[in-house]
Amino acid sequence: MYQNITLRQLGLCALLLATATGCDKVLDQTPPFALTQEDAFANADRIQKSAVGMYDQLQNAEFLGGRALIYSDIRSDDTNPAGFFGGIGTFNPLANDGTVTNAWTGGYRTIYGPNFFLQQIAKNPGKVSPTLEQNYIGEAKFIRALTYFHLVNLFAQPYNFTADASHLGVVLQLDAPDAATAFDASQAKPRSTVKEVYTQIEKDLTEAIVGLPETYTTTFDKTARATKDAARTLLSRVYLYEGRYADAARLAGEVVTGGRHSLTSTPAVPFTLATFSNVESIFSVAMNVSDNPNTNNALGQHYGRRFDISVNPYALIPVAQFPADDRRRLLLLTPSTIPTSTSSPLVYTKKYNEASADYVPITRYAETLLNRAEGLAQTTGVTAEAVSLLNLVRDRSKPATSVSYTISSFANAQALVDAILLERRLELAFEGHRYYDLMRYKRNSSRITYGAEKAILPIPQVDILQNPNLVQNPGY
């Protein structure tokens, strides 16, 4: 009996001991997969990686991971109606269309990246060299400007829709709200006018040109990260959309005279896996097999694997304009023979061949040349320089039997502009240009007229319902 009591007491002690030596550290959990925002800007190396992270956000699968370009092209006269992308390709999306909502969300999510970076870098001054700091800030502003450029063109009527571009654009968000501010009434922002949005884009690009480097050291960075030339080319495009042709010519001219870029030997080189980084591709959103917008969103999936978009109307451009043996047919269309109709046989582009790993082309030197040519043609008429810039692009691909343009090929400036627009159509096809090029000249696309209500996307219902200051586009 005595022994029993002792053991019972021992048992009691053991249990009390076990309880006392508990494990309070179960509450002390730090995420193994993430840093705090302070840590992410703690030193030069981490700030550099935070800057690179903005491009990760630029890869947004619903936006500049490729979809933003597609939403432009599937409404142009280069493609058959594509039903995969909600109602976008058939001009009948509802305001709650999932594809449209994701595009809007993806665009603003992309912008959160540079906004957050700019906010944090301001809180952590002096941790990197002033040059690098300006470089990163320039990249942030470039990414923001590029994203706004696509947002405003998808969700608002073109710049020239009203004389002073005073029609509604998109919401200008230049902050990265946190938990304390995200639900503030001040976040229920109204749409800025198109003019205001373009002004912001110009401001960001102008400042980016100052801070960005002319080039980088690695082949990857040269195409995959923003440079002065990338910002200049984009700004020249923005000026074209605004009808400020002299400025457009000037900016593109700076790239041309800089001499850092040239056309590659064939139009297929920029779209070849081994040469996604090349002298012609001034800026592309880079992708690779492990880091891409996935099988439902990548350019290469839609164009080259799933075949969601057929391009018979492009292939049916008359041979007088687009010769049967133009290299852009031979190298970049499949089949390269001219189809008999819009539906037979179906023709696809070969620009995006690498499934999910295709880079998203943003600015190519071919565009720079055509931007300058157009800017010149619009301001100084038919000049030798404008024609030679156009020839640079055209001659790379045209068959030997076609003769190069000369000054005498064009009766007047308009004829030259039309030739340049045709060349843009042929050269920059499926890179997000054609639909906007039509709109900025108030031309109709094949399935929609300029200025029609359904020529632009609806503002997604989810935000309309929650933001009383947000005005829906007419017709939705």
Add this chain to the structure above:
Amino acid sequence: MKKSLLMSLVLMFTFLTGAFAQTRTVSGRVTDRKTNEGLPGVTVLVKGTTNGTSTNSDGGFTLDVPSTTSTLIFSSVGYISQERPVGSDASISISLVPDVKQLTEVVVTGYGGSQDVKDLTGSVAQVKEEKLLLQPVVSVDQALTGRLAGVSINTTSGTLGDQAAVRIRGANSISLSSQPLYVLDGVPLNTVEQANNLSTRFNPLADINPNDIESVNVLKDASAAAIYGSRAANGVIVITTKRGRNGQNRVSVNSYYGVQQAIRKPVVLNATDFMAISNEKAYNSRFGSSNGVVNTTYPIDIAKPIDLNGDGVNDETNWINEIFRNGTQQNYQVALSGGNEFAKYYGSGDWNDQQGIILQNRLRRGSARLNLDLTPKKWLKAGVSLNYAKTYNQGINGEGALAGATVSGYTAPPNVPAYLPDGSYYLNSLGNLGNGNNLIPNSAIAPNAYYHIPATLNLNKNDNTSQRILGNGYFTVEPITGLQLTTKYGIDYNTNFEEQYSSGILGGLGRNILGAGQLGLVQDYNTDRTQFNWQNYANYDRTFAEKHTVGVTAGVEYQETRLRRIYTVAGGFSDDKFQSIIDNVFTSQAPGGGNLSNYGFQSYFGRLNYNFGSKYYASFTLRSDASSVFGVNNQRGFFPGGSVGWRISEESFMKNISAINDLKIRASYGKVGNSSGLGSYAARTLVGGGLYADANGFTISQVGNVELGWENSKKFDIGLDAALLKNRINVTFDFFNNDVSGLLLLAPTLRTTGVPGASIARNVGSMYNRGIELTVNTVNVKLDNGFTWTSSLNGSIIKNRITSLSTPTDIISGVQRASVGRSLGVYYLPEWAGVNPANGNAQFYDKDGNIKQYDAAYAVAAGTGFTVGRWLNAAGEPTTALSTADYKYQDKTGYPTFSGGFDNTFAFKGIDLGIFLQYSGGNYVYNGYRSAMLSSAFQNNIEEVKERWTTPGQVTNVPKQVLRDAQSNQASTRWLEKGDFLRLRQISLGYNLPDQLVKRFGMNNFRIYTLVQNAYTFTKYKGLDPEVNSNITSNIAYGTDGRSVPPIRSFTFGINVGI
């Protein structure tokens, strides 16, 4: 073998003591005083010694006893022990009296606590083994459907491995999980927090064999649940598995076999109707509404027949028949249980094989359990509960995938063959379903390519293999009488392996994903989740001065959950035979990846129960929980609860009222919390890996909220328990009110903020759930010839209101909302005004109640194309489009307002017949199935489309069909349908062989039964089943039918043998 060893020990003991005393033999028989039948397994002990034996199957025993023996003790679980002086008797017959007190239902209340049902002051519902046993379900949640008042269990689809949506007294959160806490043998169980990456299904409850379960207790109010504090807001389901009993060594063999079919299958158009309707869609879009413009966007005759095998008959495929099949289910279980006063055991093994109603869907589970309790000393007790289960689920792509069986499978064109004449699949060059002669020149006509679903089901693989170890061990000492100190350590380990193979023959993932010509793709995910739980607690139970009974519990608990996931992808397989990651059979591999996360809980708790003479009751519970999930300032929460009860029937003034056998009123109030479903690091800003192609970077992935704190539920309950008319009527009634505050929400931000995930975890607003519950158990008929009819009716009525929200506007999810002053999940939709009989246009009401009609076929030339469609007012004049300004609250929600069940059992001479009805209603289902199946795209439709408008003056509800007209079929009240139903949930017929016959074969019982599950459903719902719910994890968008696989009807035959 074991038994003989024990006997020899006894003999040895006898031999040793024999030096001092003579022995003699006593024999006899022990019977039940009520039935006069022999009682097996009764322990017979010589008083004051360990010398003893137990009775045989007929109650007989023989024992050698010292001649000095004066008394024998007879004891058995469920009977009052008896001491019997031996004297010089050589033969003893004794009958034991059933112990009524022990036989009353005991409810496990957690942390070593248990209470007699009669003493409960909280609201606890219980389902016993007999109602769970041998149902053709893989997991216990499905077996509970309709059994418990206030517990709604929603089986979401007939896809194997789907989890049921369980709501106790309504949904008690807006965005967090509303699934209850499951506690298995005292240790919290992981049930909701492991989302799968691929579309495979994993139901964590399916790892527990329902036949191993002794009882399920549902703790509904704060008093009962408060001991589980922060995890109890959604109620607690306490599962207790079977354990061995002293002296009752039993073997039980259970087996059943069943055939299963879909409750209802879609009825889609045949080839002829499909072609007629499709071409009519194209014709209408082309020639429009008489404005003279021919819209050439779409060609005419888009659907044409094909006769590929040249048999002179046009090819036709009924895809529904190709996809659905009759499933089967078989189950085998052997369980052993028993023990003596030192050791008790329960062990079982189980094998279950279910072949689903969709081709290739199959789930197999093997499990084993061992429960052991050891009492080496009277003051020391220890034991383990161990469960291992392996579940192999051959899953299917569901409603979430284009290649899902119920997506492409329901809508594929029927006018093409499924197979080529040589027997191979009929595919086009992209690996999708062949086009036949249908014009699908580009995807503008059809929304997507059609997948060949039988080929997809046969060739692709969506496997999920889980291995689960659920185990706990405890050690209890009793240093002084009445005080028990327990330490209990539990582990819930699950390794889940998902393997998806996409064949290179088919369109989709299997083709060229990793590069040109790379056919076949394997994606593997391996997730390890380990949950440790350590509890240390003290229980003290004592009755003072005969009337003051006190029970005290106090303790601490730690819990930590760790999750590790790795994945890998490979493509370009050398042969379709190779469908896994095996060396040298594939050419390319995408870099893999993975994830890690951990979170912890730390808690203190205490409970005090007091009762005075089983008449007056009071209890108080306090729990303090801290969770690493919350913001550092708000990690700890305090959760008190209390209750009182008065057993009126014990009062002297009630003693004369013979009609009332027992009457108790009780009330409870308390606060509990909820954090389940929040991410492990919900309060923190996370800046993680942000890979940019070949460059490393950091990306913000979550905006944190340091103020994030507990969601609190203040629960009030007042109830009454009564037993009337010689206990033939048992009534339990409850009124409850549950005020939830600090509602946790992944609050949606405006998309224009750009916030990652468009949401930030916040405490927003409050709501209440209030309602009543009634359970009535009755013995309706009890005749002298043995015929009985018993029934159990339960029902509950519930009302929900959102009382405040700190967001500036409603919280929106799909077509449903959380809106102040309205019920959770209220629908917000434009109102359908029917089809205009004059022109077939779809009509809606605008915000002022005026009609807007959509002229879908109208076209005007625009460029080289056309602008299509226009909105008209009732007079046919152009007007603005129907917009969100025209949407209205519908005062209808996806949540049932009443539900319950009605169970009847008829028994006569070993035959028993059970009829169990389940009912639910007051809710509206958004019929996404019907909406999708009436689409005007080039796809197959359900038969209802035949009612489409075709001629002026025709009154119908299906508008004129115009190809790819999205406006007319847009979300509106047209798709909102009543979800009321009455279901004949179960009919069972069983027969127990007579005892004499069974005993002759050395058995204890032998039962055969047959059972029909989901026999028939009375409903006006037009979808496949009113109970389907595609959004089980959502509390706002609750009640949407999104083309889930229909539920299963099963016919089962089983046997149950006890030895």
